[in-house]
Amino acid sequence: MRIAVKGAALALMLATGLAQADTVPTPQDDVTTFALDNGMEVVVIEDHRAPVVVNMVWYKAGSADEPEGASGVAHFLEHLLFKGTDTLDPGEFSRTVARNGGSDNAFTSYDYTAYFQRVAADRLDLMMRMEADRMVNLRLDEKDILTEREVIIEERNQRTENDPGALFGEQRNAALYMNHRYGVPIIGWRHEMVTLDLDDALSYYRKNYAPNNAILVVAGDVKPDDVRSMAEQHFGVLPPNPDLMDRARPDEPPQRAERRLTYRDARVAQPYVSRVYLAPSRNHDDQKTAAALVLLSEILGGGQTSKLVRALTFDSQTAVWAGAFYDATRLDESSFGIAVVPSEGVSLQEAEDAMDRVIAEFLVDGVDEAQLDRIKMQLRAQAIYSRDNVERLANRYGKALATGLTVADVQAWPDILQSVTGEEIVAAARDVFDRNQAVTGWLTTPEEVTQ
Amino acid sequence: MKFVATLLTSLLLAFPAWAEIDIQEITTPGGFDAWLVEEQDIPFVALELRFKGGASLDRDGKRGATNLMMALLEEGAGDMDARAFAERTEELAARFSYDAYDDAVSVSAKFLTENRDEAVALLRETLINPRFDEDAIERVRAQVASSIRSDLKDPNSIVSQAFDAAAFGDHPYGSSADGTLDSVAGLTRDDLTAAHKGVMRRDNVFIGAAGDISAEELSTLIDDLLGDLPETGWDMPARADFALEGGIDVVPFETPQSVALFGHEGIERDDPDFFAAYVMNVILGGGGFESRLMDEVREKRGLTYGVYSYLVPKDYAALYLGRVASANDRIAEAISVIRDEWSKLAENGATQEELDQAKTYLTGAYPLRFDGNGPIADILVGMQMDGLPTEYVVNRNAKVEAVTLEDVQRVAKRLLRPEDLHFTVVGEPEGLEAEAPGQ
Numbered sequence: 012m013r014i015a016v017k018g019a020a021l022a023l024m025l026a027t028g029l030a031q032a033d034t035v036p037t038p039q040d041d042v043t044t045f046a047l048d049n050g051m052e053v054v055v056i057e058d059h060r061a062p063v064v065v066n067m068v069w070y071k072a073g074s075a076d077e078p079e080g081a082s083g084v085a086h087f088l089e090h091l092l093f094k095g096t097d098t099l100d101p102g103e104f105s106r107t108v109a110r111n112g113g114s115d116n117a118f119t120s121y122d123y124t125a126y127f128q129r130v131a132a133d134r135l136d137l138m139m140r141m142e143a144d145r146m147v148n149l150r151l152d153e154k155d156i157l158t159e160r161e162v163i164i165e166e167r168n169q170r171t172e173n174d175p176g177a178l179f180g181e182q183r184n185a186a187l188y189m190n191h192r193y194g195v196p197i198i199g200w201r202h203e204m205v206t207l208d209l210d211d212a213l214s215y216y217r218k219n220y221a222p223n224n225a226i227l228v229v230a231g232d233v234k235p236d237d238v239r240s241m242a243e244q245h246f247g248v249l250p251p252n253p254d255l256m257d258r259a260r261p262d263e264p265p266q267r268a269e270r271r272l273t274y275r276d277a278r279v280a281q282p283y284v285s286r287v288y289l290a291p292s293r294n295h296d297d298q299k300t301a302a303a304l305v306l307l308s309e310i311l312g313g314g315q316t317s318k319l320v321r322a323l324t325f326d327s328q329t330a331v332w333a334g335a336f337y338d339a340t341r342l343d344e345s346s347f348g349i350a351v352v353p354s355e356g357v358s359l360q361e362a363e364d365a366m367d368r369v370i371a372e373f374l375v376d377g378v379d380e381a382q383l384d385r386i387k388m389q390l391r392a393q394a395i396y397s398r399d400n401v402e403r404l405a406n407r408y409g410k411a412l413a414t415g416l417t418v419a420d421v422q423a424w425p426d427i428l429q430s431v432t433g434e435e436i437v438a439a440a441r442d443v444f445d446r447n448q449a450v451t452g453w454l455t456t457p458e459e460v461t462q
Numbered sequence: 463m464k465f466v467a468t469l470l471t472s473l474l475l476a477f478p479a480w481a482e483i484d485i486q487e488i489t490t491p492g493g494f495d496a497w498l499v500e501e502q503d504i505p506f507v508a509l510e511l512r513f514k515g516g517a518s519l520d521r522d523g524k525r526g527a528t529n530l531m532m533a534l535l536e537e538g539a540g541d542m543d544a545r546a547f548a549e550r551t552e553e554l555a556a557r558f559s560y561d562a563y564d565d566a567v568s569v570s571a572k573f574l575t576e577n578r579d580e581a582v583a584l585l586r587e588t589l590i591n592p593r594f595d596e597d598a599i600e601r602v603r604a605q606v607a608s609s610i611r612s613d614l615k616d617p618n619s620i621v622s623q624a625f626d627a628a629a630f631g632d633h634p635y636g637s638s639a640d641g642t643l644d645s646v647a648g649l650t651r652d653d654l655t656a657a658h659k660g661v662m663r664r665d666n667v668f669i670g671a672a673g674d675i676s677a678e679e680l681s682t683l684i685d686d687l688l689g690d691l692p693e694t695g696w697d698m699p700a701r702a703d704f705a706l707e708g709g710i711d712v713v714p715f716e717t718p719q720s721v722a723l724f725g726h727e728g729i730e731r732d733d734p735d736f737f738a739a740y741v742m743n744v745i746l747g748g749g750g751f752e753s754r755l756m757d758e759v760r761e762k763r764g765l766t767y768g769v770y771s772y773l774v775p776k777d778y779a780a781l782y783l784g785r786v787a788s789a790n791d792r793i794a795e796a797i798s799v800i801r802d803e804w805s806k807l808a809e810n811g812a813t814q815e816e817l818d819q820a821k822t823y824l825t826g827a828y829p830l831r832f833d834g835n836g837p838i839a840d841i842l843v844g845m846q847m848d849g850l851p852t853e854y855v856v857n858r859n860a861k862v863e864a865v866t867l868e869d870v871q872r873v874a875k876r877l878l879r880p881e882d883l884h885f886t887v888v889g890e891p892e893g894l895e896a897e898a899p900g901q
Contacts, residue, residue, distance in 0.1 A: 061832060063833060102751065102761060106751075109819065110819055111822070112823060112824075112827050113826060113827070115750075131826060163767075166767035168787070169719060277716060278715075280616070281611055315544070324601060328604070388552070389555045392555030396506060396572060
């Protein structure tokens with residue numbers, strides 16, 4: 012049984028994304044890449060098995076690029092891009108996609124905002140035309156703003172206010188990042204969301220939405236030359252934003268003190284302990300450290316044979332679930348997390364102590380080479396399985412390019428993962444497992460005895 | 463937007479190619495029927511097995527046995543304990559998952575061409591020779607109990623369980639397939655071996671495969687994999703009577719946003735009007751951002767992040783359900799709008815334009831489902847369980863096209879019964895109790 016504890020596991024995944032999700036792009040990807048004259052990057056991934064295409068536009072702007080006091084505006088704007096333009100009525104974008112038998116949606120993260128449609132390959136031109144249109148011609152009125160603000164507040168209710176695990180994750184991230192906006196929730200703090208207005212939305216739009224801040228990713232039954240001519244026709248004519256700023260975000264100061272927090276909520280059914288450490292992410296000059304951390308997360312908490320699961324659920328009955336999570340693909344400093352859901356009758360302190368013993372033993376014993384071989388085998392297989400889902404490949408490239416990596420970096424990544432040694436993994440673990448750069452959190456009920 | 467109209471004219475010609483999905487029907491020497499889509503581009507196979515009856519075959523007092531049994535199949539088999547099995551699976555990079563649902567249990571497998579024989583041998587051990595070791599039972603029992611405890615405090619689970627219990631009472635549809643804390647605590651190893659024999663057998667299995675394998679190879683594989691299953695097992699469940707009447711009931715739960723599950727009886731999958739109902743539901747609440755419910759509840763009023771309705775043709779009951787979540791002080795308005803839309807469509811029907819939009823959406827979206835070996839294997843099994851012929855993939859869009867406005871109006875009048883619509887609400891809703899006709 013892989014994920015028994017729905018609440019806990021889900022909360023952790025939403026907070027950071029599983030490492031598994033972006034571990035292995037494949038060297039066999041049939042990928043072409045080029046740039047338009049106005050600076051827009053284009054990635055084409057060919058898969059001719061079915062006459063279907065995924066059209067994605069990624070903006071290199073997410074919630075961590077918001078101005079202070081306007082948290083949630085990146086996500087709010089994402090919703091508002093489905094309202095009208097000079098030539099489209101509100102709602103007409105999605106209606107048109109649906110009329111053409113497609114589906115569309117969008118998502119916002121810390122580092123990017125992305126819009127996509129899945130549609131028959133012969134509808135690609137129309138999709139690009141509409142995406143290019145809303146990149147520059149958005150038209151909003153006060154009523155759009157007010158109604159849609161209610162919608163995002165209900166979205167926050169659904170995702171966060173109704174879920175103690177999500178509320179806990181917000182508090183924990185806010186404590187981990189003392190100066191960087193990764194500490195602010197993507198959906199926004201509620202008290203700031205309710206004040207978001209037309210000016211907030213439009214100023215974020217004008218600052219960030221431009222071809223020289225965007226990546227087009229097209230995947231499916233397409234030829235690169237056709238994509239190029241469509242992209243030049245629709246996006247190539249848009250002027251670049253000459254005032255586009257570097258994505259300079261505030262650095263974390265030296266973190267010198269361990270942080271701990273306890274969140275109590277009557278709706279908690281299954282208490283758990285988690286710890287998040289600041290951790291480097293992949294970057295263009297060095298993907299090796301991040302690769303070591305991906306393997307570390309697999310070794311410690313990646314499955315039935317991982318260290319935490321073995322020690323806490325097989326060798327002892329300390330936990331019903333344990334895992335590790337790490338998001339390698341961030342623009343700035345990421346985090347590495349560990350969580351343990353104690354068995355009935357085991358206190359959070361006992362669970363935390365057991366978790367720390369596993370980490371300490373790992374740092375002494377080092378990597379079990381047979382386990383590392385199994386993990387690497389699975390990563391190689393992942394390269395085969397992932398070719399079956401072209402949309403996931405498109406996401407992988409879009410996310411990487413939106414966080415400062417290149418197509419070459421994406422394609423080098425599988426070999427880098429395979430090249431990491433046990434010593435490098437232990438070295439990366441020693442650097443990351445510094446309690447002064449970490450937050451330990453307990454999620455529990457009002458009644459749980461804490462010490 | 464001007465250019466849309468001209469593009470629409472060519473819409474119906476968009477997918478002439480779907481006849482190209484070549485489904486091979488196989489009967490193995492051992493007597494199993496299976497469907498295959500051979501696709502050699504990527505060196506792996508997706509195999510989907512489903513055993514009809516599923517968790518609804520649980521014996522009286524043994525609720526959760528089928529679910530726990532399925533969770534234990536990967537926790538030790540043959541000469542391997544749980545650890546050895548997990549290591550072996552990782553070495554082969556095979557992916558097996560075992561799930562229990564109301565009407566079927568499923569086994570989903572993906573394995574590489576390069577080590578197919580070893581992977582299938584491993585999978586076979588889990589299906590034929592599961593160990594049900596005592597330590598594994600206790601470990602997984604604790605996980606299931608943890609999951610049940612979580613559900614008891616999750617408004618989305620609470621609402622489903624309250625609605626199902628009121629609708630179906632003692633029938634298995636009336637309770638969670640996970641079982642209760644008490645019933646799971648009482649399960650023994652004998653209960654699990656009995657569930658294994660009763661649920662997974664030759665006479666109720668449906669098989670779909672897609673990927674890098676020939677019909678002949680698949681045929682041998684299936685006989686090796688399933689040949690030693692028992693011929694038959696427990697009798698299929700009885701039909702479930704739907705006991706809920708129209709109205710509203712509230713399950714008090716301290717949380718800022720109320721969650722509502724609503725519905726009444728639906729329509730059987732083999733009903734002549736099923737397609738008309740399916741198209742009608744797209745208009746009412748089934749299709750992304752375009753439905754009447756999304757338009758009225760979300761787009762116009764901002765009352766929710768999402769509202770949906772969906773047909774649920776189960777094997778032993780048919781339901782028409784919907785979901786919405788709104789802040790405690792706004793859920794009453796959301797419910798009122800949903801009721802109005804239910805009535806309006808029943809009384810006034812849909813427009814030709816809505817019908818045309820729903821059809822172009824459905825016919826265009828259908829081919830998008832076949833987007834990988836895993837999804838294709840799923841579809842192949844689903845079609846067999848629904849008793850559909852292989853030609854269905856070619857004819858399905860024509861069936862959608864054949865639905866007329868009269869069909870939609872007729873089925874709307876028949877299916878949508880605002881007076882029978884029951885809302886179960888979990889939260890602290892304001893202004894709801896007073897208007898509950900069913901209370």
